Amino acid sequence: MDDGGYLAREGDESYPPWFLQRLQELRSEGHLFDVTLCAEGTEIRCHRLVLSAFGDYFKAMFCGVHNESKMDKIEIGGVSAEALQLLVDYAYTSKIAITFENIRTVYEAANMLQIECVEYHCKDFLMQSLTPETCLGIWVLADKLLCTYLSAMARSYALKRFEEVCWTEEFLELPVDFLKMYVSDDDLHAEKEEKVMEAVMLWAKHDLEERQRHLKDLLACVRFAHVDQSYLKDIVEKDKKFAKLKELVKYQSIQARSCQTFQGEILVLGGMTAGDGQEEEHSDNMYRLDLYGNCLETMPLPFFLENSRGFAACSVEDDVIVTGGFHNMRQVWRYNPSLNSWTWRAMMTERCCHGMAVLQGQVYVVGGVAREEDPSSEWVWRDSTEVYNEDTNSWSAVAPLQQAVSNFGIASCCQKMYVFGGKIASDVMTDVVQCYDPNQDEWAFAAPLPTCLLHKFVTACTVNTKIYLVGDCIVCYNPKEDLYEELAELLYPWAVSSATVCGSEIFITGGYHEESRENNKCFFTVHSQCYNVNSDAMIFAKVLPVPLWGHCSVTIPKLEPMARRELTLTVH
Known part of the structure; x- marks a missing residue:
């Protein structure tokens, strides 16, 4: 300073804890109290200044023209004494212990008293606590407190885990209005409609005398066109309480639920995993997952994909096409999941870290990198695009990209193919988006990519007439309007994840944490996340068998249970 004075360094880290400690000492010693809060017969002595600085509710109460601004004792209605005490303690200490036992009362009190920081902790606690046993209660609570995202998240979780949720105590106690919304939802994961009917009957029997009057409305939510009629007859004959069941069934919905119309599974191939010491190593397995993320089968990759990454994969006509990769940049294989057979197809131009998409029924390979003739040479970024002809088993060059790129998101939509972002040099990423018109x-x-996806590895998936981009968040791209809309945030923003579409859901698997990788550490994830396009909600699915990043995931038809399939290789 010019006058020779001393200026304490900005942001002195010792000051906030010291200040909070002095406030707590004043409180514990009983000094300078000027107001008492009352709830359920409990009195809590406080300082107006501390409460006013703590929350807008108290600031308005003490700094405005309300009668409470001059009162010595103030009754706080609608909150429990325990929750109020915890919130006051938090105001003085910045610490609060949230548990399953107190979460409801604390969240309701924080919501009413507009303590946003505590509300945030409560929402985070509940998001991390979603299980089949808790999701319905969280849905009801979040709906009551107008927390739309948590409500949608809990509802989406409950819809996906229906066959576990319907046996829980929370299901039996679910309010009838919520039950109607639940069992009538198109996204309810009930492979057989009989399960929905059984759940409705189970709920009704829990208090039949009181709930029988709701049966007519509830049964109208069942898609009876998809219920086996002999099963319905057996129910009536076995349980006389439902003797009038047929009379109650007046609405024959012919629309099947999404999981009944979409019968698929997820195939996860290759990538990198973590050894015992978290060092990187290749994953030489394929994992077949159901729509919940459960691993149904683990199969070794064939020898030509072992110790490799950077290959691409896409689904076409119920099979999977795999191309390129560091191991063999020209290889092209067609995999039939139902037969567990691999067939060699015509080779393409050398490339890895490239993209694949199916456009108008044809397979395209786009961009990537290669080392040309000399394996020791620098990487060369590809701008070339090739299309595969199934009839002639050959590849043809089409128009090249405007900008050579690798490690990008790619998707086909509205009769065009889109390439989103990616790398244009070893450490340089671009926000450029390129669109291919096959007719021209x-x-x-x-x-270009929106700000939230800049410098991110992006995966792209098409649902109906829009493309959904997965980075640290979900962004919807509308090709017709050439506009982006930011949607839900990922529960864990992992880099180099993989994503595939399953009906109205986007299944996101694996990845690594970018910050840990920048510090020369490998922190991979086993987490799977599921984004529901209809509800704009993100939930956790089951964890992967191993942590993965840089892998490929594709959607395949649901396979019938069968004896272990022998691997078949065919080279034409």
Whole structure:
């Protein structure tokens, strides 16, 4: 300072804890109290200044023209004494112990008293606590407190885990209005409609005298066109309480639920995993997952994909096409999941870290990197695009990209193919988006990636007429309007995840934590996340068998249970 004075360094880290400690000492010693809060007969002595600084509710109470601004004792209605005490303690200490036993009362009190920081902790606690046993209660609570995202998240979780949820105590105690919403939802994961009917009957029998009057409305939510009629007859004959069941069934919905119309599974191939010491090593397995993330089968990759990464995969006509990769940059294989057979197809131009998409029924390979003739040479970024002809088993070059790129998101939508972002040099990423029109055989630039996806590894998935981009969050791209809309945040923002579409859901698997990788550490994840396009909600699915990143995931038809399939290789 010019006058020779001393200026304490900005952001002195010792000051906030010291200040809080002095406030707590004043409180514990009983000094300078000027107001008493009352709840359920309990009195809590406080300082107006501390409460006013703590929350807008108390600031308005003490700094405005309300009568409470001059009162010595103030009754706080609608909150429990325990919750109020915890919130006051938090105001003085910045610490609060949230448990399953107190979460409801603390969340309700924080919501009413507008203590946003505590509300945030409560929402985070509940999001981490979603299980089949708790999701319905969380849904009801979040709906009551107008927390729309947590409500959608809990509801989406409950819909996906229906066949576990319907046996819980919370299901039996679910309010009838919520039950109607639940069992009538198109996204309810009930493979057989009989399960929905059984759940409704189970709920009704829990208090039949009181709940029988709701049966008519509840049964109208069952898709009876998809219920076996002999099963319905057996129910009536076995349980006389439901003798009038047929009379109650007046609405024959012919619309099947999404999981009944979509019968698929997820195939996860290769990538990198972590050894015992968290060092990187290749994953040489394929994992077959159901729509909940349960691992149904683990199969070794064939020898030509072992110790490799950087290959691409896509689904076409119920099979999987795998191309390129560091191991063999020209290889092309077609995999039939039902037969567990691999068939060699015509080789393409050398490339890895490239993209694949199916457009108008044809397979395209796009971009990537290669080392040309000399294996020791620098990487060369590819701008070339090739299309595969199944009839002639050959590849043909089409118009090249406007900008050579690798490690990008790629998807087909509205009769065009889109390439989102990616790397244009070893440590340089781009926000450029490129669009291919097969009718004109040309690439053009589209609107660049939004700020939230800059410098991120992006995965792209198409649902109906829109493309959903997965980075640290979900962003929806509308090709017709060339516009982006930011949607839900990922529960864990992992880099180099993989994503695939399962009906109206996007299944996101694996990845690594970017910050840990920058510090030369490998922190991979076993987490799977599931984003529901209809509800704009993100939930956790079952964990992967191993942590993975840089892998491929594709959706395949649901396989019938069968004896272990022998691996078949065919080279044409």
